[in-house]
Amino acid sequence: SEYILEVKDLKKYFPIKAGFLQRTVGSIKAVDGLTFKVKKGETIGLVGESGCGKSTAGRTLIRLYEPTSGDIIFKGKNISKMNDGELRRTVRKDIQMVFQDPYASLNPRKTLKSILSEPMITHNLYSHKERKEKIQDLLDKVGFNPLFINRYPHEFSGGQRQRIGIARALALNPDMIIADEPVSALDVSIQAQIINLMEDLQDELDLTYVFISHDLSVVRHISDRVGVMYLGKIMEFAGKKDLYEEPLHPYTQALMSAVPVPKKKGVQVRERIILKGDLPSPANPPQGCVFHTRCPVATQMCSEQVPDFKEIRKEHFVACHLY
Numbered sequence: 001s002e003y004i005l006e007v008k009d010l011k012k013y014f015p016i017k018a019g020f021l022q023r024t025v026g027s028i029k030a031v032d033g034l035t036f037k038v039k040k041g042e043t044i045g046l047v048g049e050s051g052c053g054k055s056t057a058g059r060t061l062i063r064l065y066e067p068t069s070g071d072i073i074f075k076g077k078n079i080s081k082m083n084d085g086e087l088r089r090t091v092r093k094d095i096q097m098v099f100q101d102p103y104a105s106l107n108p109r110k111t112l113k114s115i116l117s118e119p120m121i122t123h124n125l126y127s128h129k130e131r132k133e134k135i136q137d138l139l140d141k142v143g144f145n146p147l148f149i150n151r152y153p154h155e156f157s158g159g160q161r162q163r164i165g166i167a168r169a170l171a172l173n174p175d176m177i178i179a180d181e182p183v184s185a186l187d188v189s190i191q192a193q194i195i196n197l198m199e200d201l202q203d204e205l206d207l208t209y210v211f212i213s214h215d216l217s218v219v220r221h222i223s224d225r226v227g228v229m230y231l232g233k234i235m236e237f238a239g240k241k242d243l244y245e246e247p248l249h250p251y252t253q254a255l256m257s258a259v260p261v262p263k264k265k266g267v268q269v270r271e272r273i274i275l276k277g278d279l280p281s282p283a284n285p286p287q288g289c290v291f292h293t294r295c296p297v298a299t300q301m302c303s304e305q306v307p308d309f310k311e312i313r314k315e316h317f318v319a320c321h322l323y
């Protein structure tokens, strides 16, 4: 199959507990039925406002969270119900995560050398000598001076720490990296360096990325195809050009209206669509289309029937009754 990852109706609900007995009184539908496929070597962007479930989606995809239901097929194997032992032998090596705040994910008391050796030791990979070579290779790949090997995380800048985060993710030769807001904490000039590094590494190592971000411009730059999330669901999923230049879903149109679109002749500025109301709570999402309370073109049917997520053009999926 040309797809390295196939996600089918993936859900992740978190129970809401209350009272002395901590009874479950409801659930937060953080991820509520995601379906998409990822081709080997491509970058899928998952974009949406804070609270749309994109981070939970990333963590559920690599089984840091137990899925509530649905299937995750990775390299032909359904990993959604694998036990810890099976996960350790496969997924924990082949899929890695890069986080928003590299500092929080790096142990402050460990040197760069031991941060990079740790995954290899945990997975019992390589001899001592091979590990040393591998570490030199990783430092080289992310553009680090080999003399930095005995330094601690606090001795590095934010951008350097994210390079360490990336090097650590590469230590086990993964096929896929899930990057959750990997540049959001960095200055814009540093963001570009990290994005360029990720693109170079992707070409060199044939990596597949799922790139999670609230930043439409960054997602546009790095992605081949993009999914737009709202309240735990994908509203639209399409090739980057289609999605950014001809968005079909009213929510995507509203998001895109805030971003100037570079065109051949100057910059085309779309009329800004301001959404009414606030983002509803994922503990109590609207009936029917979850976007209907804010959609400028909602009809009666929208508050009653959930729209199907359908492919209306080749590789262009939309969940909306208009189509």
Ligand code: SF4
Residues within 6 Å of the ligand: 249, 250, 251, 289, 290, 291, 292, 293, 295, 296, 297, 298, 299, 302, 307, 319, 320, 321, 322
């Ligand atoms: Fe708007 Fe209705 Fe489409 Fe939902 S289904 S996006 S409410 S038009």
Ligand code: MG
Residues within 6 Å of the ligand: 050, 051, 054, 055, 181
């Ligand atoms: Mg997030």
